[in-house]
Amino acid sequence: MxxxxxxxxxxxxxxxxxxxxxxxxxxxxxxxxxxxxxxxxxxxxxxxxxxxxxxxxxxxPFLLSFSHLTYSVRVTNKVGLPSFFCRRAADPVSGETLSSGTKTILCDISGEARDGEIMAVMGASGSGKSTLIDALANRMAKGSVKGSVKLNGEELESRLLKVISAYVMQDDLLFPMLTVEETLMFAAEFRLPRTLSKSKKKLRVQALIDQLGLRNATKTVIGDEGHRGVSGGERRRVSIGIDIIHDPILLFLDEPTSGLDSTSAYMVVKVLQRIAQSGSIVIMSIHQPSYRIMGLLDRMIFLSRGKTVYSGPPSNLPFFFSDFGHPIPDSENRTEFALDLIRELEGSPAGRKAWWNSTNLGRH
Structure with a gap:
């Protein structure tokens, strides 16, 4: 690099x-x-x-800090009415009317991420993981997110963020009949400076192939359902390569391990670790990382219904749950235990109250 x-x-x-x-x-x-x-x-x-x-x-060093991020959306609820009320034309069904309100998707989220590290955003489905990634990457409607996002203490403007960041989506949108090398070279032609010589672009692509661990698949086509090509994990790494061809400072990823087997998922996160160690800030959402993947993470934020449950290094997670009165058994996967416990507590009013009261304990 x-x-x-x-x-x-x-x-x-x-x-x-x-x-x-x-x-x-x-x-x-x-x-x-x-x-x-x-x-x-x-x-x-x-x-x-x-x-x-x-x-x-x-x-x-680069330090990305975010403070008090809050995001709400307007929702429309159906409210049942007694049958003797007349139905207006605007009402969707007889006996029902509409009432509007707001639903909080993110509530007062704060944290920081440093270059050289991977920060993982975790939580059950619907907890706000992808929304937080989108908010940090400025992919939300202007003015819809309250709070601040700063790099080295200065507000990140939208135009600047586009210059220094990359966002990798869950879906791999690749040309199936191009090889790995051709795909990355195609990205280099379009995303690197026009004045940069072809030889330098080729050097960048070759360095990126090594960084992504794709040397053995360089001449293999991407493939699709009808044509055999690279593996699922290799496809995901090619997708990441396309978005980091310009060597961004900030890298955002929405569940990069989704749909991959444990070995492929580990290889993807191992590549992300190398990208972070080369001088980038890596922030990703992930649903249920394995024990090996947990060992590659530097910071984590656990969300529950849009609120921060825990923020800190993975190594402190057992201490947090012990303080909360739910020690993690040695035989249990930490994240699986945490997700199961969160779902259980979210299911009862008393559990939710105890959970929110413990939130401040989790912010290390």
Whole structure:
């Protein structure tokens, strides 16, 4: 993965100020200046820039923080009426009328994610996992989400977020008759700077193939129901590769392991770990990770009906449930135990009340 070191003389800020607390604007300006100098094009490509110019060159950290994210939608409920009420033309069925209200999908969600780490959003179906990913990736209607999302302490504007991020959907929309290499090269032609030479684009594609662990499948067609091709896990990794061809700072994924067997799912998350360790922030939703996948995660947020139940490292999850009075047995998968317990508690008013009262305990 390309890494560019900027010289001190090219920076408008002092060395001391830059090294002490680089702002997002300074970071991105350095990236833009160096990129333009190298490629002659302003099209975004993610480079890690050392703005201190010291001999001990280390990538500057990125921190994505989000505070008090809240999202509600208007809902229409059917309300039964006594039969002696006359039905208006607007009423859907005799004896029913409509009443409108709001339903909270996300309620006061806060947290942070760092480069070099994977943050997983978990919860039962309908808990708000995908909605939170969409909110962080700014894929919601403008103004519909309350709260703030910041990168290195500065608000993320929509235009900037599109430049430095990538979003991978659940569905793999690929051309079945192209090979893995052709698919990634096709993405490179369209998403990398026009001024970047074909040889450099090929180098980027080859580096990405190695990063995705697809070297043995380079010349294999994607395939479909009628044509044998790559495996399901390899397809998913190709889909990820298409979206990270430009080396984004932020990578959002909506259930990237959905529909995969345990081994393929593990390989996908292992690739995401390598992407994170190369300098990106990886945030994904996942339904029920295996024990091995849990070992690859750095942070997790557990949601229940749009609220944060637990936020912190996976290693602290047993302590949280022990404090709550439900220790996780050694023989149990932590996430399976947590999901089953959440569903059980959500099913009773007393359980829900106890659960919400414990929410503050889970924010480590």
């Amino acid at each position: 390309a890494r560019v070191v900027a010289e001190d003389s090219s920076l408008p800020v002092s060395r001391a100020a830059a090294c002490a607390s680089p702002t997002l604007g300074q970071l991105l300006k350095c990236v833009s200046d160096v990129r333009k100098e190298v490629t002659g094009d302003d099209t975004p490509v993610h480079h890690v820039v050392d703005i201190c110019g010291s001999i001990d060159t280390r990538p500057l």
